Amino acid sequence: MNKYGIHKKNSERVISKPNSNRKNKKKLRFTNMIFFTIFELVFIVCTFPFLLLYGPFENAKRTFVGSAMGTMNTQYLATLFLSEEKINSIIGKSSSDTENETTNISNVKISKIRDDSIEFYEIADNPKYKGYYLIVKDPTRVKIGVSSKLQTEGETTSQIAKNNDAIASVNGGAFVDKSSVQWTGTGAFPDGIVMSDGKRVWNSLEKDGKTDLFGITKEGVLIVGKYSENQLKELGVQEALSFGPTLVVNGKETNITVDGGIAPRTAIGQREDGAIILMVIDGRSLTSLGATYKEVQEVIYKLGAINAINLDGGKSTTLYYDGEVRNTPSNSMGERTIPTAVIVK
Amino acid sequence: MKKLIVWAMLALMLEISLLYILNNFVFKNSSEFNSKKVEVKKNSIDSINVTIPSDTENIDLSYEGKYLTYFKEKKLYIQDTKTGKVSEINTKENETIMYYKWLEGRDLIAVVENIKKDGKEKVQLITYNPLSFSKTLVKEICKYEKNMVVNNMTTSVLTNVFYINMNNGNLGNKVYRIDRNDELTNIDIKASNLGNMQVIPHEDRLIYEDKINDKFFITSPNKQLIFNSNKKLALLGIDKKDVIYIGEINGDKISSIFYGKVDEDTSTWNKVTLDLSVDKKDLYFSDESEILINDNLKGEVRNITTGKKIEYEGKLIKIKDEFIAIMDNNGKLVYKSLK
Numbered sequence: 001m002n003k004y005g006i007h008k009k010n011s012e013r014v015i016s017k018p019n020s021n022r023k024n025k026k027k028l029r030f031t032n033m034i035f036f037t038i039f040e041l042v043f044i045v046c047t048f049p050f051l052l053l054y055g056p057f058e059n060a061k062r063t064f065v066g067s068a069m070g071t072m073n074t075q076y077l078a079t080l081f082l083s084e085e086k087i088n089s090i091i092g093k094s095s096s097d098t099e100n101e102t103t104n105i106s107n108v109k110i111s112k113i114r115d116d117s118i119e120f121y122e123i124a125d126n127p128k129y130k131g132y133y134l135i136v137k138d139p140t141r142v143k144i145g146v147s148s149k150l151q152t153e154g155e156t157t158s159q160i161a162k163n164n165d166a167i168a169s170v171n172g173g174a175f176v177d178k179s180s181v182q183w184t185g186t187g188a189f190p191d192g193i194v195m196s197d198g199k200r201v202w203n204s205l206e207k208d209g210k211t212d213l214f215g216i217t218k219e220g221v222l223i224v225g226k227y228s229e230n231q232l233k234e235l236g237v238q239e240a241l242s243f244g245p246t247l248v249v250n251g252k253e254t255n256i257t258v259d260g261g262i263a264p265r266t267a268i269g270q271r272e273d274g275a276i277i278l279m280v281i282d283g284r285s286l287t288s289l290g291a292t293y294k295e296v297q298e299v300i301y302k303l304g305a306i307n308a309i310n311l312d313g314g315k316s317t318t319l320y321y322d323g324e325v326r327n328t329p330s331n332s333m334g335e336r337t338i339p340t341a342v343i344v345k
Numbered sequence: 346m347k348k349l350i351v352w353a354m355l356a357l358m359l360e361i362s363l364l365y366i367l368n369n370f371v372f373k374n375s376s377e378f379n380s381k382k383v384e385v386k387k388n389s390i391d392s393i394n395v396t397i398p399s400d401t402e403n404i405d406l407s408y409e410g411k412y413l414t415y416f417k418e419k420k421l422y423i424q425d426t427k428t429g430k431v432s433e434i435n436t437k438e439n440e441t442i443m444y445y446k447w448l449e450g451r452d453l454i455a456v457v458e459n460i461k462k463d464g465k466e467k468v469q470l471i472t473y474n475p476l477s478f479s480k481t482l483v484k485e486i487c488k489y490e491k492n493m494v495v496n497n498m499t500t501s502v503l504t505n506v507f508y509i510n511m512n513n514g515n516l517g518n519k520v521y522r523i524d525r526n527d528e529l530t531n532i533d534i535k536a537s538n539l540g541n542m543q544v545i546p547h548e549d550r551l552i553y554e555d556k557i558n559d560k561f562f563i564t565s566p567n568k569q570l571i572f573n574s575n576k577k578l579a580l581l582g583i584d585k586k587d588v589i590y591i592g593e594i595n596g597d598k599i600s601s602i603f604y605g606k607v608d609e610d611t612s613t614w615n616k617v618t619l620d621l622s623v624d625k626k627d628l629y630f631s632d633e634s635e636i637l638i639n640d641n642l643k644g645e646v647r648n649i650t651t652g653k654k655i656e657y658e659g660k661l662i663k664i665k666d667e668f669i670a671i672m673d674n675n676g677k678l679v680y681k682s683l684k
Contacts, residue, residue: 036352043356051360057368073526120385126378128371133380153503153547156450181565183525184504184549262372285481289371298376315525322385324476325451332472332483332527333502334451 049081063292066091067261071314073183092257101249102225103307105235110220110274114138118168118344120321123281123299128262130288131281132319132327133303134168136344139220139276144196144239145169145343147188154187154337157318158325166343168321170266170278172311173241173340176204187337192242193229194340201340203229212244214268214309222270224249224309241311241340247297248308256297262290264317264330268342269305277303278342280319284330311342393426395678406663406670407447410680412475414445414454421445421456423475426678434473435480443468444495444509449502452476457498457509459489468493470507470523484523487511499544499551508532508544508551520551535562535569541580545587545607552589552607554580561591563607572603572611581625585632598622602636617649629664637664637683646683655681 053061065087068077078087115137123131136142145164147155154175161169174192177185192211194202198218205211210226215237217223223235224246232240246254248269264283270276279300283290291299293310300308315331316338329335397404401415406426413424421434421442434442434456444457454473459466466489472481486509493513500507505525512518518539520532536555544551551564559578561570572578574593581590581599587606592599600622605614617636627639635650645656646669659673664683671679 039349039352040356043353044360047357048360051357052364055364057364059372059374060364060368063367063372120383122381122383123378124381126375128375131378132383159450179504179549181504181549183528184506186503186547292374294374295376298374299378302376302378303380322387326383328474328477328479331505332481332507332523332525333448333455333500333505334453334472334474336505337503 053081062090062259063261065261066259066292067263070260070263091259100226101254102227103221103223104250105217105221105223107250107272107306108221108270108274109272110139114140116141118321120326123279128289129281129283129291129295131265131279131291131299133277133279134170134319134321134344135271136168136276136278137274139216139222139270139274140218141344142216142220142222142239142276142278143343143345144172144194144201144241145341146190146194146196146201147337147339149188150190150201150339151188152186154339156335156337157341158320158335160338160341161320161343164343164345166345168278168319168344169341170268170280170311170320171316171318171336171338172243172266172342174243174312175339187339190242190339193227193232193240194242195229195232195237195240198238200229205229211242212246212309213240213242214307215240220274222268222276222307224307241342243311244309245293246309247293248301248305251306253297253301256293258293260293260313262292263313264315265291265293265296265313266311266317266319267296267300267308268311269300269303269308271304272306277305277308278319278344279303280317280327282317282328282330283313285328288328312338390427393678393680394429395424395426396676397672397678399676403445404662405445405447406665407452407475408450408665409452410665410668410670411452413678414447416442423454423473425475432475432478435478443493444498446498446500448472448500451502455483455498455500455507456480457486457495459493468511470509483507484527484529486521486523486529487519490516496539497542499542501544501546501549503546504544504549506544506549508542510539510542520553522551524549532564533567535567536560543580543583543589545583545589546585547587548607550607552580552583554578570607570611572614574603576600578603579625581628582630584630584634586634588630588634590628590630590636592625592628595622598624599628602628604634604636619649632666639664648683653683655683657681 065078068074117137119135121133145160148163157169157171175187176189176191179185190202208228210228215223215232216239218236265281267279281291282288316336318329318335319327401417404415413426424431440458440460442458446455456471459468468486468489470483490513496512497510507523509521520534522530522532538557540554540556542553554561576593579592581592583589588604591603593601601618603614603616629637637648639646639661645654647654657671659671662670668680668682673679
């Protein structure tokens with residue numbers, strides 16, 4: 001009676017032997033694979049930051065630290081592994097103490113005959129970024145517009161343009177956020193010096209304090225560099241906004257000592273003939289990663305700027321022209337609300 | 346052990362080649378470019394010219410009325426109100442649009458959609474730009490489950506937050522918050538049956554109602570708002586100046602309205618009693634904190650704060666701050682200024 005059973009069992013055993021062997025091998029290979037993957041992952045996670053931050057890859061290191069430090073909520077990525085000193089030595093100090101050159105007004109030759117045309121261009125064929133710029137022939141058309149509800153809420157770049165009957169605008173100056181929940185400021189408070197129509201709108205500096213800024217005089221000359229409010233008044237500056245770093249002074253590219261990584265950028269410059277360049281470079285998207293300060297500097301220099309400064313970038317970067325936002329802001333809700341913008345009347 | 350060393354070398358090689366590529370190609374300084382002159386096409390049409398098709402649902406408008414949107418046969422259509430051109434949000438990857446909302450002050454639509462990705466069904470938030478016909482992913486929200494619906498979405502363009510209320514039958518309500526850095530968090534809701542919810546424009550705080558217990562709560566920090574009323578209450582809305590409107594319900598209509606700000610004691614809030622009870626959907630709260638009421642039968646929109654009336658013929662589609670949108674008796678879209 002058991003014969004069949006035993007036989008069956010035996011035969012089963014015989015058959016099952018190589019089967020289980022194969023299974024075991026498979027199992028082994030499988031656990032090996034898992035172990036391999038885990039090992040590789042752990043190893044890479046542990047060594048990569050050190051290879052990046054202490055290895056010989058200078059461009060990658062500078063860009064990574066600069067990008068991380070450029071936005072408040074990612075700073076820990078750098079501070080976790082590096083001391084403050086080390087960070088400063090990689091990306092440079094935020095203010096360039098070595099260079100304090102400011103614009104020599106007599107270098108700019110503004111034609112007496114007003115040309116009120118505006119030209120609009122695309123920055124194309126660069127593998128890393130895409131951008132746009134406006135050439136405003138008459139520099140006296142360029143002004144500073146501020147949010148109509150300053151200190152309550154910011155407004156979008158296009159809203160500020162529309163409120164001021166401006167044809168074009170780019171985002172502009174520095175701002176600070178005062179909100180109880182992190183990252184939810186409305187862009188209501190400017191920072192540094194803001195002047196519009198010859199009047200002071202804002203000055204958060206100490207008395208006679210200087211900051212990186214640009215100003216536009218009555219005659220339409222764009223000045224860049226570090227100035228105090230009183231200096232601006234003496235020069236007859238009508239419009240002013242604070243940001244930095246300064247990119248070009250008196251026809252020379254500045255030595256930029258700070259690295260902000262790759263990001264969307266906004267900049268303003270003036271050509272020798274007085275025409276103002278308003279430029280944006282898109283970023284943080286697959287079609288346009290963004291640009292470094294150095295790259296913005298080179299682009300605006302190639303466009304003929306003899307004086308130029310970098311403005312607020314990142315999520316704020318916006319160019320509005322003739323009824324529409326022309327670039328692609330990297331902010332999830334489109335244009336970010338901001339306190340100040342550069343407008344073309 | 347030998348194996349481990351080989352593995353480690355493999356990983357190192359991988360890392361080094363990646364860093365090499367980043368260092369020498371991606372992060373390399375590059376300022377070669379060409380300037381291309383862009384001629385801006387001026388739209389010469391200045392009047393709106395749209396006939397609204399029949400069988401449309403969820404009709405809405407962009408903030409200035411540049412675009413009209415509607416659902417037809419489960420697809421979302423966008424129409425330029427001046428040129429009359431119709432486009433459809435592309436759903437090439439079999440996305441189903443679950444919810445949409447025009448953002449304030451910009452021509453951008455926030456869309457919650459259900460999409461099949463890597464063999465799994467997911468729910469994600471995107472924005473759609475009708476000018477460039479482009480979709481941008483904001484954030485993947487959660488896995489899609491059967492019968493899942495989006496009940497409500499409330500946004501503030503000032504603080505840059507989205508709050509999305511999802512409901513999937515059995516599991517009840519979930520509220521997700523997505524902030525400026527596209528960070529997703531789950532909001533702890535104190536309501537057993539979540540009704541309306543609205544975000545305060547200037548402060549990142551959410552006010553919401555518990556439909557069953559007739560209670561109102563506010564987040565960050567969590568607090569209950571208590572009103573001195575013996576009637577059933579409903580959260581009606583919030584205006585651009587952060588004024589909150591709570592209605593007293595009589596039957597299924599609103600008979601009076603409490604309004605005030607979250608930091609003010611609710612006992613000091615103002616109260617206005619309406620001459621006639623109105624439907625919740627016929628109320629509008631303007632940027633200047635005025636209350637507007639639509640009367641479909643009379644064909645008029647009345648501003649009960651200023652007393653100003655605007656008459657119309659046809660069907661009201663939407664009240665906006667500057668104008669009202671009407672579908673006239675021939676199905677044509679008409680805007681009438683409120684200023």
